[in-house]
Amino acid sequence: MAKAITAASDRMRIPCFECALRASGAFKPISELELAVINEMKRDHLVLPAGADIIATGQEQAELYTLYAGWAFRSKTLPDGRRQILNFLLPGDLIGLQAAMFEAPLYGAEALTEVQLCLLPRRKVWALFENMPELAFDLTWLGAREESHIDENLTSVGRRNATERIAALIISLYKRLDALKLVVNGAMPFPLSQQHIADALGLSLVHTNKSLAKLRRLGMFSQTNGTLLLSNPHALANLAQYFDEETPKRPLI
Amino acid sequence: MAKAITAASDRMRIPCFECALRASGAFKPISELELAVINEMKRDHLVLPAGADIIATGQEQAELYTLYAGWAFRSKTLPDGRRQILNFLLPGDLIGLQAAMFEAPLYGAEALTEVQLCLLPRRKVWALFENMPELAFDLTWLGAREESHIDENLTSVGRRNATERIAALIISLYKRLDALKLVVNGAMPFPLSQQHIADALGLSLVHTNKSLAKLRRLGMFSQTNGTLLLSNPHALANLAQYFDEETPKRPLI
DNA sequence: CGCTCCCTTGAAGCTGTTCAAGCGATGTGG
DNA sequence: CCACATCGCTTGAACAGCTTCAAGGGAGCG
Numbered sequence: 001m002a003k004a005i006t007a008a009s010d011r012m013r014i015p016c017f018e019c020a021l022r023a024s025g026a027f028k029p030i031s032e033l034e035l036a037v038i039n040e041m042k043r044d045h046l047v048l049p050a051g052a053d054i055i056a057t058g059q060e061q062a063e064l065y066t067l068y069a070g071w072a073f074r075s076k077t078l079p080d081g082r083r084q085i086l087n088f089l090l091p092g093d094l095i096g097l098q099a100a101m102f103e104a105p106l107y108g109a110e111a112l113t114e115v116q117l118c119l120l121p122r123r124k125v126w127a128l129f130e131n132m133p134e135l136a137f138d139l140t141w142l143g144a145r146e147e148s149h150i151d152e153n154l155t156s157v158g159r160r161n162a163t164e165r166i167a168a169l170i171i172s173l174y175k176r177l178d179a180l181k182l183v184v185n186g187a188m189p190f191p192l193s194q195q196h197i198a199d200a201l202g203l204s205l206v207h208t209n210k211s212l213a214k215l216r217r218l219g220m221f222s223q224t225n226g227t228l229l230l231s232n233p234h235a236l237a238n239l240a241q242y243f244d245e246e247t248p249k250r251p252l253i
Numbered sequence: 254m255a256k257a258i259t260a261a262s263d264r265m266r267i268p269c270f271e272c273a274l275r276a277s278g279a280f281k282p283i284s285e286l287e288l289a290v291i292n293e294m295k296r297d298h299l300v301l302p303a304g305a306d307i308i309a310t311g312q313e314q315a316e317l318y319t320l321y322a323g324w325a326f327r328s329k330t331l332p333d334g335r336r337q338i339l340n341f342l343l344p345g346d347l348i349g350l351q352a353a354m355f356e357a358p359l360y361g362a363e364a365l366t367e368v369q370l371c372l373l374p375r376r377k378v379w380a381l382f383e384n385m386p387e388l389a390f391d392l393t394w395l396g397a398r399e400e401s402h403i404d405e406n407l408t409s410v411g412r413r414n415a416t417e418r419i420a421a422l423i424i425s426l427y428k429r430l431d432a433l434k435l436v437v438n439g440a441m442p443f444p445l446s447q448q449h450i451a452d453a454l455g456l457s458l459v460h461t462n463k464s465l466a467k468l469r470r471l472g473m474f475s476q477t478n479g480t481l482l483l484s485n486p487h488a489l490a491n492l493a494q495y496f497d498e499e500t501p502k503r504p505l506i
Numbered sequence: 507c508g509c510t511c512c513c514t515t516g517a518a519g520c521t522g523t524t525c526a527a528g529c530g531a532t533g534t535g536g
Numbered sequence: 537c538c539a540c541a542t543c544g545c546t547t548g549a550a551c552a553g554c555t556t557c558a559a560g561g562g563a564g565c566g
């Protein structure tokens with residue numbers, strides 16, 4: 001599946017008019033003009049291998065990206081090395097809006113699988129606000145949506161116990177993937193390692209492993225190399241007390 | 254200090270030209286035109302008592318507010334009643350941007366002290382994007398700033414122990430209040446109850462109490478009716494491994 | 507073959523929760 | 537003006553959820 005990566009990043013040319021992601025139908029319809037502006041703004045199409053830094057914490061002047069394919073995550077690391085994963089990023093998600101607004105990002109973003117990124121230069125963001133209010137609004141909308149995901153994460157880590165946290169994480173990913181038409185018969189791609197889950201949920205690796213095993217024993221789901229099969233999403237949502245709906249038809253920039 | 258509140262909300266008239274908050278000098282300079290537009294947009298100036306709902310979870314079509322005076326917080330509650338405070342809001346902060354973008358808010362916002370609010374009708378938000386890109390940009394900027402606060406909270410709750418969490422919370426409030434010129438000789442207003450702290454940090458009330466006592470015993474700070482006196486902010490920041498800087502000169506809408 | 511990465515399992519111990527009780531300040535109605 | 541309720545803070549004690557330490561196993565790869 002993973003193609004050979006020679007340099008740190010490969011480049012491809014994919015005009016926004018031929019965007020496979022948009023063709024999935026999961027996104028808000030868009031006018032010809034808006035599409036042309038986005039295409040104009042997109043400077044590059046990058047391919048990065050799993051584990052690559054998309055935004056590094058030290059870095060100045062981080063760019064803005066749209067995740068075109070693959071999974072990524074944002075994280076924050078304390079001086080002594082403790083790491084917290086803030087949220088996971090799926091196709092269509094914006095990466096680096098916060099970083100583009102400030103001088104230096106306060107977090108890092110990393111590719112979790114091989115990813116493809118649409119590069120939207122940060123110095124063109126302002127032009128969007130000046131010339132294309134619809135798209136500027138969409139940008140803000142996507143920022144608000146990301147915030148709502150972190151809100152949910154924070155409630156999980158603050159108020160749910162280990163098994164509930166894992167259940168909530170899986171359900172929320174399931175709903176997001178489902179909206180992207182990436183769930184087939186209850187089976188979803190699941191490239192997270194147990195360490196990723198632990199880092200996202202504020203748990204130790206060992207306890208994450210045991211809680212996952214417990215949920216499997218309960219018959220909630222099964223896993224086979226990179227795929228997770230949800231037998232009963234409803235039961236899992238109940239266990240997690242998770243009832244947020246994924247917002248329908250979001251914009252894609 | 255607290256004036257008598259007769260109805261659920263009192264109304265006042267404060268034109269943005271006479272904004273005491275802006276006069277504090279903590280905010281980004283603004284053009285005459287922008288100020289006029291904000292003044293035009295501001296429909297009302299509300300006074301709500303402590304404990305009042307600013308945004309209720311069920312509510313549709315929540316409005317957008319700027320907190321003019323007092324403290325508030327956003328929170329999320331699970332079906333079984335467990336509550337997580339997501340972040341605290343101080344003067345100059347926007348309330349309800351996320352809610353204004355979606356149909357229904359996914360969280361609640363509540364006054365923690367008596368508050369004064371500038372009401373910015375949500376149906377005028379779009380006009381801002383169309384006519385005043387500078388202000389629309391500022392709106393997005395403020396959204397990104399709020400997200401960075403939640404990022405920090407999430408890292409606390411996920412990866413810091415009880416005393417570190419409390420230390421980090423106090424330091425971050427201290428820095429924000431300091432930027433607003435609300436700290437006098439290391440003394441800051443501190444209206445949070447221990448229950449608020451517990452709900453914000455994912456701790457039980459009892460353990461919050463004991464951890465607070467420990468920090469006081471360590472000589473980190475002292476509390477006297479609604480005021481917290483920080484003896485050594487640097488030591489507290491070290492203990493929390495908290496080193497984020499409050500971004501200088503933010504916009505005020 | 508040996509290395510690394512990820513997952514798994516057992517055991518011990520600590521951090522934080524839950525239960526329980528009491529205290530002082532504030533407010534209210536008889 | 538006192539009796540009584542409420543609210544926020546405090547403290548002790550028992551328990552449990554989660555962490556840490558330790559060890560081992562399987563799959564993929566040079």
